[in-house]
Amino acid sequence: MGALLEVKNLKKYFPITAGLLKRTVAWNKAVDDVSFSIAPGETLGLVGESGCGKTTVGSAILRLVGPTEGQVLFEGRDITVMKKSELRGIRKEMQVVFQDPYGSLNPRMTIEDIIGEPMKKHGIAKGAHCKDRVKALLEEVGLSSQEMRKYPHEFSGGQRQRVVIARALSLTPKFIICDEPVSALDVSIQSQILNLLRQLQQERGLSYLFIAHGMPVVRHISHRVCVMYLGKIVEEADCVSIFERSLHPYTQALMSAIPIPDPDHKKQQITLEGEVPGLKNLPSGCRFRTRCPHERDVCQNIEPPLREVAPGHRVACHLLTDSN
Secondary structure: OOOOEEEEEEEEEEEEEEOOOOEEEEEEEEEEEEEEEEOOOOEEEEEOOOOOOHHHHHHHHOOOOOOOEEEEEEOOEEHHHOOHHHHHHHOOOEEEEOOOOOOOOOOOOOHHHHHHHHHHHOOOOOHHHHHHHHHHHHHHOOOOHHHOOOOHHHOOHHHHHHHHHHHHHOOOOOEEEEEOOOOOOOHHHHHHHHHHHHHHHHHHOOEEEEEEOOHHHHHHHOOEEEEEEOOEEEEEEEHHHHHHOOOOHHHHHHHHOOOOOOOOOOOOOOOOOOOOOOOOOOOOOOOOOOOOOOOOHHHHHOOOOOEEEEOOEEEOOHHHHHHO
């Protein structure tokens, strides 16, 4: 089965200006040569520290920000070169669920209007038909259709996120970007929303790009995982390999920070030294070398390529290059 979404050598650089004329003096390389694919019905987890560029990847895929270079192929069509009229059509098939459910909902609109507005604008449904579809969507995400006349402030955080998901489903998309969709919710509510997303995926055949910084959340929902550090993917593998056989020192440090609910279990946590470098002053060679406990001379001068070390398992690290 072919890929639903292919991201090829995606770059997004933001200019850094100075002086009265605002001349560009440097570039903030938020996303630097990122490539991955997502199959129909698959969830790809994109994980990393705050500021690593994962949200910018999602925004560039949707053309909310224009990519600097690279391709984003959705069912073989390159989104990066599409005109606005073409994007309008394809955005029905690509939706997004943001981190803050309250901030992404218009407080002056009822839930019925919030969910129904996309269908009306795209000519999918109106009038009584639209109202019936709103009721069905609310029930599908676990809310009562009797609450459709309420406003966002009358709901809890978890309920508001269900409304956001219902709105995303209103256009019957094939692909949804979930940008930290549970990080603002209580832990007990997080599992409910994750289970809902998995259920919807099974019933509708949805594909997800699931962006997060919490490893346990990614493990719960993802089929494959990409780990990002300073605009680069440093490791990619299926979920089991990432969590049980991670190879990159950065991924291993993330794994060691996951708490284990067993007071008798002794776990050695890997502590990374130093600060995260700024994107405008990136280290030469390997971007992780200034915090890596295994730094070598080659790491200072040559950037490690992201290469396959096992079937479906790609890592960017000179340690593995030397040993294979």
